[in-house]
Amino acid sequence: MRPSLRSLTDKFYTAxxxxxxxxxxxxxxxxxxxxxxxxxxxxxxxxITSPPKSLLGSGGGILHAIVGTxxxxxxxxxxxxxxxxxxxxxxxEFAKGKFAHFLxxxxxxxxxxxxxxxxxxxYTVIVVVYGFSALAGGFALGIIAIPYVARSTEEALGxxxxxxxxxxxxxxxxxxxxxxxxxxxxxxSRIIAGFLLALARVIGETxxxxxxxxxxxxxxxxxxxxxNAIPLVIYQYALSPFGIWHNIAWSAALLLxxxxxxxxxxxxxxxxxKAIY
Amino acid sequence: MVNIKVQVEGLSVWxxxxxxxxxxxxxxxxxxxxxxxxPSGCGKTTFLKSLNRLIEIHEGFKVYGKxxxxxxxxxxxxxxxxxxxxxxxxxxxxxNPFPHLSIYDNVVVxxxxxxxxxxxxxxxxxxETLEKVGLWDEVKDRLRSSAAKLSGGQQQRLCIARAxxxxxxxxxxxxxxxxxxxxxxxxxxxxxxxLKKEYTIIIVTHNIQQAARISDYAAFxxxxxxxxxxxxxxxxxxxxxxxxEKYVEGxxx
Amino acid sequence: MVSxxxxxxxxxxxILRMDPLEGLSLFFSVILIVVVLLFMxxxxxxxxxxxxxxxxxxxxxxxWNPRKxxxxxxxxxxxxxxxxxxxxxxxxxxxxxxxxxxxxxxxPKLREFLSSVIELIVAIPxxxxxxxxxxxxxxxxxxxLRPLFLPLSFIPFLSGETSGYSLMAAIIVLTLMxxxxxxxxIKNALESVPIELKEAAYALGATRYEVFKIVSKPLTRRAxxxxxxxxxxxxVGETMAVVMVVGNTPNISLSxxxxxxxxxxxxxxxxLEATSVLHISALIALGVILFAWSLAVNxxxxxxxxxxxxx
Numbered sequence: 001m002r003p004s005l006r007s008l009t010d011k012f013y014t015a016x017x018x019x020x021x022x023x024x025x026x027x028x029x030x031x032x033x034x035x036x037x038x039x040x041x042x043x044x045x046x047x048i049t050s051p052p053k054s055l056l057g058s059g060g061g062i063l064h065a066i067v068g069t070x071x072x073x074x075x076x077x078x079x080x081x082x083x084x085x086x087x088x089x090x091x092x093e094f095a096k097g098k099f100a101h102f103l104x105x106x107x108x109x110x111x112x113x114x115x116x117x118x119x120x121x122x123y124t125v126i127v128v129v130y131g132f133s134a135l136a137g138g139f140a141l142g143i144i145a146i147p148y149v150a151r152s153t154e155e156a157l158g159x160x161x162x163x164x165x166x167x168x169x170x171x172x173x174x175x176x177x178x179x180x181x182x183x184x185x186x187x188x189s190r191i192i193a194g195f196l197l198a199l200a201r202v203i204g205e206t207x208x209x210x211x212x213x214x215x216x217x218x219x220x221x222x223x224x225x226x227x228n229a230i231p232l233v234i235y236q237y238a239l240s241p242f243g244i245w246h247n248i249a250w251s252a253a254l255l256l257x258x259x260x261x262x263x264x265x266x267x268x269x270x271x272x273x274k275a276i277y
Numbered sequence: 278m279v280n281i282k283v284q285v286e287g288l289s290v291w292x293x294x295x296x297x298x299x300x301x302x303x304x305x306x307x308x309x310x311x312x313x314x315x316p317s318g319c320g321k322t323t324f325l326k327s328l329n330r331l332i333e334i335h336e337g338f339k340v341y342g343k344x345x346x347x348x349x350x351x352x353x354x355x356x357x358x359x360x361x362x363x364x365x366x367x368x369x370x371x372x373n374p375f376p377h378l379s380i381y382d383n384v385v386v387x388x389x390x391x392x393x394x395x396x397x398x399x400x401x402x403x404x405e406t407l408e409k410v411g412l413w414d415e416v417k418d419r420l421r422s423s424a425a426k427l428s429g430g431q432q433q434r435l436c437i438a439r440a441x442x443x444x445x446x447x448x449x450x451x452x453x454x455x456x457x458x459x460x461x462x463x464x465x466x467x468x469x470x471x472l473k474k475e476y477t478i479i480i481v482t483h484n485i486q487q488a489a490r491i492s493d494y495a496a497f498x499x500x501x502x503x504x505x506x507x508x509x510x511x512x513x514x515x516x517x518x519x520x521x522e523k524y525v526e527g528x529x530x
Numbered sequence: 531m532v533s534x535x536x537x538x539x540x541x542x543x544x545i546l547r548m549d550p551l552e553g554l555s556l557f558f559s560v561i562l563i564v565v566v567l568l569f570m571x572x573x574x575x576x577x578x579x580x581x582x583x584x585x586x587x588x589x590x591x592x593x594w595n596p597r598k599x600x601x602x603x604x605x606x607x608x609x610x611x612x613x614x615x616x617x618x619x620x621x622x623x624x625x626x627x628x629x630x631x632x633x634x635x636x637x638p639k640l641r642e643f644l645s646s647v648i649e650l651i652v653a654i655p656x657x658x659x660x661x662x663x664x665x666x667x668x669x670x671x672x673x674x675l676r677p678l679f680l681p682l683s684f685i686p687f688l689s690g691e692t693s694g695y696s697l698m699a700a701i702i703v704l705t706l707m708x709x710x711x712x713x714x715x716i717k718n719a720l721e722s723v724p725i726e727l728k729e730a731a732y733a734l735g736a737t738r739y740e741v742f743k744i745v746s747k748p749l750t751r752r753a754x755x756x757x758x759x760x761x762x763x764x765x766v767g768e769t770m771a772v773v774m775v776v777g778n779t780p781n782i783s784l785s786x787x788x789x790x791x792x793x794x795x796x797x798x799x800x801x802l803e804a805t806s807v808l809h810i811s812a813l814i815a816l817g818v819i820l821f822a823w824s825l826a827v828n829x830x831x832x833x834x835x836x837x838x839x840x841x
Contacts, residue, residue: 010740018631020624030662086558094549108832109566110566114824123801143565166331166334167369170362173387173390182375204657207656239774246665253661
């Protein structure tokens with residue numbers, strides 16, 4: 001009788017695994033489908049080319065939020081790309097011993113901080129000086145992106161084979177030239193992929209923006225003016241009591257999801273075709 | 278009477294607490310092919326990398342003794358390792374062209390990174406060196422395409438061209454044919470025999486026949502020691518050391 | 531004195547002889563360290579007023595009333611604790627099952643596809659999950675789960691009426707968000723188990739589940755644990771999806787059908803309307819608690835990861 005009990009146990013766990021997988025995948029499919037179905041209605045040209053209209057009229061778009069997101073993400077990249085890139089490069093090529101360990105731990109800590117906290121930090125150093133602004137939001141998102149950029153750069157440079165580095169040094173070139181033109185050149189596509197994934201990561205980030213850029217319906221005129229952003233609009237409109245705004249929230253969510261998924265899928269594809277060496 | 282190009286005096290190399298090379302003394306003649314043979318793990322590659330200070334980019338190695346290039350110790354504190362590596366070119370076991378660069382740029386990358394941008398000069402160097410390694414006719418129509426698309430043998434000849442573009446005096450080769458098929462290997466061997474008119478060549482190999490075919494002088498390394506060094510024909514026909522004899526007869530790994 | 535001076539001079543000489551790129555990248559690394567120090571420093575500085583006024587009462591106090599300038603963080607600590615803890619329990623059960631399914635049961639051709647689907651899901655912005663939560667999870671809790679668990683409402687956790695905006699809704703949304711993370715870790719760990727070991731167990735006549743139980747699971751325990759802790763850290767700090775469905779009411783109640791509040795949610799909600807210095811200070815102090823919380827969680831994960839590498 002023992003074997004049959006054992007195979008029964010095995011069957012039970014197989015059933016449980018299938019059940020668990022369905023529990024995981026069905027809601028996720030539901031999320032994606034409901035965003036497509038609810039969002040497709042208003043995903044039109046007006047949505048991305050016009051600013052919001054007054055409450056009672058139908059139509060209107062989220063141009064202000066698109067401009068705001070572009071601005072905020074641009075500032076975030078301006079901060080995080082150089083910082084993250086050079087820290088990653090330092091870790092991959094130069095750092096040794098305890099200091100390297102310390103720096104890596106610091107990056108892990110930074111990566112694990114809830115994003116809202118980055119917003120609080122931006123509040124304490126930017127908002128109190130310049131007020132609620134695109135700059136403050138960009139700063140917060142930049143802080144969030146740094147560990148992603150640093151890690152992906154370090155990993156990309158770590159993947160450069162020793163033979164390639166040796167070949168560079170054997171040409172009698174200074175170290176910085178070998179690193180910059182041979183190693184970085186070799187790992188270029190993976191480094192850029194890391195940049196793009198960091199961008200996709202922060203573009204949908206909402207919590208830190210909530211307490212730094214104020215929102216509102218105006219198209220920001222410069223980095224010191226309050227701004228809105230696509231994810232923030234989704235939040236604001238979702239909480240409103242108006243069906244028209246709910247529709248815009250769904251469409252903005254669809255737009256955001258498309259942007260994020262296109263970047264993610266694009267990077268995967270790009271790395272696959274670049275994987276010739 | 279031959280000129281001595283490289284003189285190695287009491288070279289010992291340690292990796293952490295392990296001694297890789299023990300008190301090597303050797304005289305490398307100018308414009309000849311010197312083969313360094315020995316079973317794997319005998320320190321051949323380490324020896325080669327000590328000759329252009331490439332060993333220094335790896336952590337944990339300590340080098341003692343002297344390596345004289347034209348009578349000047351390359352390990353003297355006033356010597357810049359960059360200059361040494363430019364004067365002593367190197368080709369590696371696995372063909373390692375830079376896959377992110379074009380064929381053209383692979384040849385002149387060393388010059389370009391020295392700030393040489395004169396296009397006519399670079400064009401000329403590309404043509405001359407690629408002709409020298411017998412690659413010009415095969416690639417002249419696709420100089421701008423990626424070096425990663427070449428065959429293994431072509432890649433290795435490109436790597437030789439990359440080293441020659443800097444107009445070195447000495448060429449170090451670390452088992453340059455071990456990753457190639459016999460036909461491609463034969464091409465490289467013929468090329469090396471051609472090149473010795475202009476360059477002093479030191480080739481590490483564990484292929485005994487190859488050493489016999491192309492080298493003028495041969496050294497036998499065993500467990501970090503130089504067992505025997507002399508003219509290739511003497512080493513092969515009349516070895517003085519019993520170990521050397523066993524090795525050239527193929528009785529040691 | 532002299533030896534200190536000598537040390538400084540030697541350090542300066544070292545910097546001068548440094549490779550320029552090393553110098554530049556070291557410079558950026560030092561900037562990063564300064565930024566992180568500034569980060570922690572400014573948070574602590576801004577939170578001082580409220581800690582000075584309330585002391586330990588700030589953490590154990592149960593009343594949060596900005597109009598009266600009374601600030602006690604316990605309702606938020608409780609809300610964060612209960613939502614993240616229950617979510618991670620669900621997530622562990624589901625992700626072990628799902629990872630087992632992907633690695634051991636699903637056809638190999640599907641495996642890579644399913645893995646990428648799960649990784650892509652992690653990339654969906656949390657505000658989108660929150661939006662979905664408002665329109666589907668909140669009604670589900672109100673119209674389906676509440677009636678379903680009515681017979682069990684004598685259990686404190688399942689008692690009371692609900693509008694749908696509740697700890698329960700937050701737990702569901704959090705579970706969905708963190709399960710792909712832990713699944714991904716457990717799946718990667720299970721895949722790394724050498725096939726020879728599994729074959730050895732199969733050769734002894736073990737069933738698929740027994741191989742998992744005696745070979746794969748013990749071998750991957752640490753890696754899985756690290757992933758689970760990271761997922762837990764995500765649940766603790768998640769803001770948007772929670773703030774949109776949790777009901778945002780600072781009370782300490784056992785019933786999951788009641789509305790609640792979390793640390794991250796209250797910061798997100800009240801920051802813009804906070805006008806008094808003490809209120810802002812209190813919100814930033816909540817941030818310090820959340821910071822310390824996630825720091826502890828991450829430290830644990832890093833510690834476990836390190837052991838993984840050694841073993």
